[in-house]
Amino acid sequence: MSRGLRQLGRLRAACSLGTRPSSFGLSQSRGLTGALPELTKDRYPHVKRGDYATLDENHLRFFTELLGTNRIVTDPSQCEGYNVDWIKNVRGYSQCVLRPKTTEEVSRILAFCNEHRIAVCPQGGNTGLVGGSVPVFDEVVLSTSLMNEIISTDDTSGVLVCQAGCILESLDTHLADHGLMMPLDLGAKGSCQIGGQCGTVLGLEAVKANGEILDCLSTLKKDNTGYHLKHLFIGSEGTLGIVTKVAIHCPPKPKAMNLAFLGLDSFESVLKTLKKAKHELGEILSSCEFIDERSLDLVTSRLKLKSPLAVHPFYMLIETHGSNNDHDEEKLNTFLENVMAEGLVLDGTATNEVSKMKNIWELRERITEGLPLEGYVFKYDISLPIESFYSLVPAMKERLGESAVRICGYGHLGDGNLHLNICVKEFTQDVLKRIEPFVYEFTSKLKGSISAEHGIGFRKPKYIHYSKSHTSIELMKQLKTMMDPNGILNPYKVLPS
Ligand SMILES: Cc1cc2nc3c(=O)[nH]c(=O)nc-3n(C[C@H](O)[C@H](O)[C@H](O)COP(=O)(O)OP(=O)(O)OC[C@H]3O[C@@H](n4cnc5c(N)ncnc54)[C@H](O)[C@@H]3O)c2cc1C
Known part of the structure; x- marks a missing residue:
């Protein structure tokens, strides 16, 4: 404990874990604020509208008879929120949003759209980060927001x-x-x-x-x-x-939860700390997250969140879930003492108080929210072998130099999943060309995946071959043709044309 691990040993045995930290920042409303992105059809002119029907009065009459006027949105200003994705990278121009409540209604909508070759874009909460949830052209949006039983x-x-x-x-x-x-x-x-x-x-x-x-x-x-x-x-x-x-x-809610937030000075120390956490915390280790200095700086400078630690090149969040707090606390304390004594961790704080855990989690979870405040974000969600986890961030810094406002990396270290973010003042084809396909080639050479969890969406279909074999892609195309012969479901997404 000689290096001053602040607040350690202060874990309370009898803490209240009645509620998990709840979410913040993300509004559920479809109201849009700020400037709208360019229309996708203009930004990506090589993507051509498929041979789909254009909505007419007869189509709208069918939808209205099925859903009633309250569950169809056709007012252009109300449609806008369904046309733009969360990070404002892409924008379609659908003039019709359908809001079914039952499986039978979805079934009747799709049967009708299939018969009339009307393209459909399914949409949930529209928080997807690869442009999959919004129309590319004028596809009808099928929103599942009212299917919430x-x-x-x-x-x-x-x-x-x-x-x-x-x-x-x-x-x-x-x-x-x-x-x-x-x-x-x-x-x-x-x-x-x-x-x-x-x-x-x-x-x-x-x-x-x-x-x-x-x-x-x-x-x-x-x-x-x-x-x-x-x-x-x-x-x-x-x-x-x-x-x-x-x-x-659904697993049982854990009776004990503890969270440590640690500051480290090298990525090598991060890897060694991860390894020790796996060995010493064993079955109670529930998450291990990573944040670099530029990512933390984003939430402290842009969102005015307070970090409990001084500035370090790297940070880790380590959470434990268990059924006996005394047991978990003892294990976590021993682990923290060991990583401090070995000089792997320079600074840290640990808590099991719900409000403090929430504050620490906000530092990690609100990074995504801070990114669009810098301008336009090129967002990448990559899986890499753990020893190369961070290598893409310095490689990208070297490649882009001053043309980026901020290049930062954070993510699910325990899963080898890096979120690389490149913020620029505004989108230009020139910067895009300097990033892609370099970012995918780099990932592929290291035998990583070009999409760890966000999916392929609209932005990545032409790069899917960096992670999937020709045979796999062909089988996917055959499945698509078999299940959706008219190609009405979420066209222009996932598979290359
Ligand atoms: C702040 C923030 C943090 C995030 N953190 C993570 C994270 O840690 N891990 C992660 O994986 N993702 C993360 N995401 C991305 C996103 O939230 C998730 O991918 C989420 O699962 C998308 O759910 P959604 O309801 O918003 O789907 P949408 O964005 O509406 O849709 C996503 C895709 O699924 C399709 N879809 C939606 N509903 C259906 C349906 N009922 N049937 C068939 N297809 C459907 C859409 O057409 C689209 O292609 C984050 C996003 C934000 C904004």
């Missing part, structure tokens, strides 16, 4: 069944009353919907492009009967079907 919660099996439009944070709040929690957590939890995050589901219900309803809503933990069709929808980003319901396996 919780269908059942089983306290014993921990299985929750709900509609796809339920907001992540609302589900977590609901589960807390049952002693359970959602198996995933992210900065956009106050707005993003569960249908947009199917990686963790036990089962799901989806509507195919032709309107057929596919029931894979199994709540069984084990069910090995034939092909696991639900997995087709994971990573499909609305291009194979619209997910209408999901069944999720």
